[in-house]
Amino acid sequence: MTSSPAPLAAQMSDVNKWYNDYHALRSINLEVARGERIVVCGPSGSGKSTMIRCINQLEKHDSGTIAVNGVTLTGDLKQLNTVRQDVGMVFQHFNLFPHLTVLENCVIAPMTVRNIARKEAEEMAMSYLSRIHIAEQAHKFPSQLSGGQQQRVAIARSLCMQPNLMLFDEPTSALDPEMVHEVLETMVSLARDGMTMLVVTHEMGFARKVADRVIFMDHGEICETAPPEDFFKSPQNERARVFLSQLIH
Amino acid sequence: MELINTFFNWDVMVRAFPILLRGLGNTVMLGIVTIIIGTIAGLLLCLVRLYAVRPIQLLAILYIDVFRALPILVLLILVYYALPFVGIRLDSFTSATMALSMVLAAFTAEVCRAGIQNVPKGQFEAAASLGMPFWKSMRKIILPQAIRVIIPPLTSNSISVFKDTALASVVAMPDLLKQANDAQAMMANPTPLIGAALIYLAILWPLVRLVGYLEARNQRAVAR
């Protein structure tokens, strides 16, 4: 829980990751301060997903150290599960649990992991679901919702664990264009509430609006880190310049 | 008429019926105990096969391979007639239960593995990212989704093993087949055997239909 959070939500120092002999992350150094909103962008295959998935260890790193909320990850499973409880993750393809209703999706982790009573968990879930305007659909199954609604439920499901850091991996890129907006809106309001967020996205409007920093990755490296105004106006890195020019149209 | 009197002699049937029933009781008992033990053991075996440390995984693979390859009758005879040489003397019911469920476990493990591997990776990741420990995510997230795919072949294997309970007559267990065979010898008439065959059919035919129904339902669910 967020009772006494460390000043740094996440810290990666000199992190390397290989997929067999492919060097996917090259000496990554990243500090995510409490309350900070960071947008990560870069070409396909540059290692954006790999980087944020290392933070909750959906991918194991091979060298360097990663600390989350002040806890240095050791690979111990118990420790990892505890760390993960405070780190929400939103996936490109939602990954809602299809055999559970929207409400059950939201209460299952608080009930089984945090041992919160059903009634209390459901009240909390309903409050998040009504904030994203899905309360009336609480008893539907995920397959009965639109993509945008499913992704908002996925965000609510994460929030029900009351995380203090949220990771987003291209949360809008599997959505039909007309549904992107509603998901971004939910994310903006989350940012306004002060959530610490690390967001892989190519939605530059979102980056401009909420990001404290934009990180540009290429070939497994962080090539540039800058406030959004600077990054979009005059990227220092050549590859970032090329990337942005391709993104505009 | 002569044929009916030989193969379906009503008087013989009436006399043999209580004997067959006693055998049926043993067969059903053996079948059910085997299916319960074999299914639970198979699921555990599958989890070991998928998630244990490598050396233990290899042992599980070895077990699964061996017991899928070994004829049940051979295994049964080994358990009943060979184990006594090392001082392990099991009665015929225990021997049969053991042999049949060891084999069913191996087949069940493969069925469960296919079912679990059919669940998308994202489901494991979503559960993990919420901090759910392995067993909880298995129980609450993965297995409930895998079960749909698992049930039809599991039922099918259970039918097979139920049929194989007839092998227990070889180790002198008074199951349906053995009782029928004894009655046939005693009454010098094959009617009890016909009766036994009909009883097997009556029990297993509906189950065979059930498998067909479950498979069709899954097909429709996939098509949706």
Ligand SMILES: Nc1ncnc2c1ncn2[C@@H]1O[C@H](COP(=O)(O)OP(=O)(O)OP(=O)(O)O)[C@@H](O)[C@H]1O
């Ligand atoms: N499980 C894996 N096994 C082998 N290689 C992998 C695996 N996952 C990713 N890679 C490789 O690692 C590199 C980085 O992948 P990653 O998914 O982190 O990129 P990304 O920046 O998120 O790209 P995208 O924008 O397409 O999502 C890619 O070249 C990819 O092919």
Ligand SMILES: [Mg+2]
């Ligand atoms: Mg990616």
